[in-house]
Amino acid sequence: MTEPAFQDQYPDDVSHCFGCGRLNDHGHQLKSRWDGDETVAWFRPEPYHTATPGFVYGGLIASLVDCHGTATAAAASHRAEGRPMGPDETLRFVTASLHVDFLRPTPLGGPLQVRGQVETLTARKAVVAVSVIADGTVCARGRVVAVRMPETMGATAGPAARIMEDAGS
Numbered sequence: 001m002t003e004p005a006f007q008d009q010y011p012d013d014v015s016h017c018f019g020c021g022r023l024n025d026h027g028h029q030l031k032s033r034w035d036g037d038e039t040v041a042w043f044r045p046e047p048y049h050t051a052t053p054g055f056v057y058g059g060l061i062a063s064l065v066d067c068h069g070t071a072t073a074a075a076a077s078h079r080a081e082g083r084p085m086g087p088d089e090t091l092r093f094v095t096a097s098l099h100v101d102f103l104r105p106t107p108l109g110g111p112l113q114v115r116g117q118v119e120t121l122t123a124r125k126a127v128v129a130v131s132v133i134a135d136g137t138v139c140a141r142g143r144v145v146a147v148r149m150p151e152t153m154g155a156t157a158g159p160a161a162r163i164m165e166d167a168g169s
């Protein structure tokens with residue numbers, strides 16, 4: 001049986017993210033999982049994710065790197081501390097820094113593989129290298145610095161909570 005995705009184990013209060021929140025009907029709902037010591041997610045861009053005809057919009061690619069990076073940080077932290085992921089056991093990470101190099105145009109039409117590798121991990125911070133691969137070719141490389149989420153960013157903390165509530169999510 002397939003392991004549940006990291007994002008499907010996030011508690012409800014951090015599941016509204018546009019890139020990966022399972023409770024965001026308008027978002028990408030990215031799903032990341034372990035693949036040995038690396039992490040992997042698959043995403044098929046739609047025609048409305050176009051940059052120029054036939055190629056994927058860079059902002060979409062950046063959001064895949066972002067959400068796969070922070071999910072990898074959370075999962076790696078759980079693994080390092082020997083704590084299973086789950087809604088009651090939360091090590092939450094947000095993006096402090098997001099860097100993306102677009103190496104070559106990313107073709108639209110097929111699935112993209114997003115792979116993550118933890119470069120460094122401490123209790124408070126993870127640095128994750130992420131590759132975006134189309135049909136075996138690395139089209140973009142990114143690096144995410146993910147830091148433990150401040151309390152002020154929880155779902156009950158800001159106006160976003162009210163916006164999501166109003167939207168019925």
Ligand SMILES: CCCCCCCCCCCCCCCC(=O)SCCNC(=O)CCNC(=O)[C@H](O)C(C)(C)COP(=O)(O)OP(=O)(O)OC[C@H]1O[C@@H](n2cnc3c(N)ncnc32)[C@H](O)[C@@H]1OP(=O)(O)O
Binds near residue numbers: 010089092096
């Ligand atoms: C069951 C499983 C549960 C899992 C559950 C997970 C839920 C996971 C939430 C889901 C949601 C998805 C999330 C999507 C990813 C977003 O898109 S998140 C949205 C975008 N990000 C933000 O809005 C973050 C806004 N920024 C902040 O709140 C604060 O600046 C931060 C990032 C928390 C950092 O706070 P700070 O007080 O500056 O941190 P500080 O202690 O100074 O630094 C900590 C470390 O980070 C480094 N650092 C800080 N900023 C930077 C930077 N810009 N560049 C490089 N390094 C930096 C520092 O140098 C320091 O490094 P060390 O000295 O430890 O080596």
